[in-house]
Amino acid sequence: MKTLFTTSLFLLFGIMSFGQQIKGSELLDKAIKYHDPQHKWETFNGTFHVTMETPNSSNRNSKISINLPEEHFYLKAKKDTVVTEYDVKKEACTNTLNGNTDLSNQVLKAHNLSCERAYLYKNYYTYLYGLPMKLKDEGTIINDVVEQKSFKGKAYLVIQVTYDVSVGKDVWHFYFNPKTYAMEVYQFYKTDDKGSIKKDSGEYILLTDEEIVNGIKMPKTRAWFYNKDDAYLGTDILN
Incomplete structure (x- = not known):
């Protein structure tokens, strides 16, 4: 038990240390390299x-x-x-x-x-x-700070994404596997007139399994839930 506990701490602090060193734009590049290694999305x-x-x-x-x-x-x-x-x-x-x-x-x-x-x-x-490649679109603002978060019992590296007012007002969070950089969760919140997040708004989406479409690793299953009460909304299955 002591060895397991020590190993878990080692992995946790390793992820935290890495998250403090990498910038949001760099994490996004690594995620895109995982999902679209041959740069197929631009000509999809x-x-x-x-x-x-x-x-x-x-x-x-x-x-x-x-x-x-x-x-x-x-x-x-x-x-x-x-x-x-x-x-x-x-x-x-x-x-x-x-x-x-x-x-x-x-x-x-x-x-x-x-x-x-x-x-x-x-x-x-x-x-x-087209995610995460679409986060390179004009009007997308990637926060340079990478957070370490636990979501549903798993550790992630997380970036916050906002948009120019001409594009959208929602605030998004993208959760990436700290080992592979695969996108595994994303979450969005609505904002009020002052730009502050409405904590009881929005949804989170759990991504499981993958399908390769034209050389791109796309999530096979997307399960949608409300942020406020975890109520289940539905599932999209790529087939």
């Missing part, structure tokens, strides 16, 4: 499928295509008998419901179909599945 052109599981609801199965060089995004989602499609090519947008593109305003509203929502999905999926 690929398709993947995601199953979304939510409590007391049927699954939503999505096919997602992202072509960064061509500025093309496509999402086809099926839930029960309803199939919706969003196709964004640069500034052009097409919405489809059960194979039909000739939709009345009433039908568009009833199924929440719009170009605004298409752009929202484009940004959402490109951001989440």
